[in-house]
Amino acid sequence: MANVRAYLVLSAFAAGAALIPGAALAVPSADNGKAAFVKHGCWQCHGFEGQGSTETSAGRVLYDTKLPLEAFKAYVRDPSGAMPPYHAEILSDSDLADIYAYLESLPKPKPASEIPLLKQSSAAGESR
Numbered sequence: 001m002a003n004v005r006a007y008l009v010l011s012a013f014a015a016g017a018a019l020i021p022g023a024a025l026a027v028p029s030a031d032n033g034k035a036a037f038v039k040h041g042c043w044q045c046h047g048f049e050g051q052g053s054t055e056t057s058a059g060r061v062l063y064d065t066k067l068p069l070e071a072f073k074a075y076v077r078d079p080s081g082a083m084p085p086y087h088a089e090i091l092s093d094s095d096l097a098d099i100y101a102y103l104e105s106l107p108k109p110k111p112a113s114e115i116p117l118l119k120q121s122s123a124a125g126e127s128r
């Protein structure tokens with residue numbers, strides 16, 4: 001009987017332990033991401049809004065990145081150009097996912113066709 005009880009206790013423990021990795025997969029937080037973007041100095045080259053600059057990010061714009069999350073993470077871990085690499089010991093996977101969520105949460109520009117002034121000037125350009 002004692003063995004059965006020990007088994008039940010152990011299996012309940014194992015079931016609980018199995019839930020812990022699930023807890024680590026918390027929904028990414030744009031607020032944490034903003035803090036991590038600042039803390040890790042991404043803003044120094046990419047700008048606070050991920051708007052980038054020709055001087056410091058080779059014109060790369062992050063707020064509107066076309067990279068899917070996995071490719072985004074892979075680039076930050078092992079960049080190919082002037083950007084310094086950020087290894088997992090410095091920047092955790094969850095902070096990186098939060099940074100991505102922050103960038104995704106930033107407002108995106110409208111297409112030129114939805115901006116009246118640009119629509120006008122492109123129409124004017126066409127009539128020339």
Ligand code: HEC
Pocket residue numbers: 037040041042043044045046056057058060061062065066067072075076079080081082083084086091099
């Ligand atoms: C010292 C400047 C610098 C810092 C700091 C920096 N980057 Fe970059 N990043 C760059 C440059 C320059 C590029 C353009 C490609 C290259 O040269 O590596 C780039 C490219 C990228 C790209 C690829 C974008 C694309 O569309 O190809 C991502 C993603 C990125 N950076 C994310 C980050 C994140 C997240 C951080 C902070 C953890 C960060 N960077 C910090 C300079 C920087």
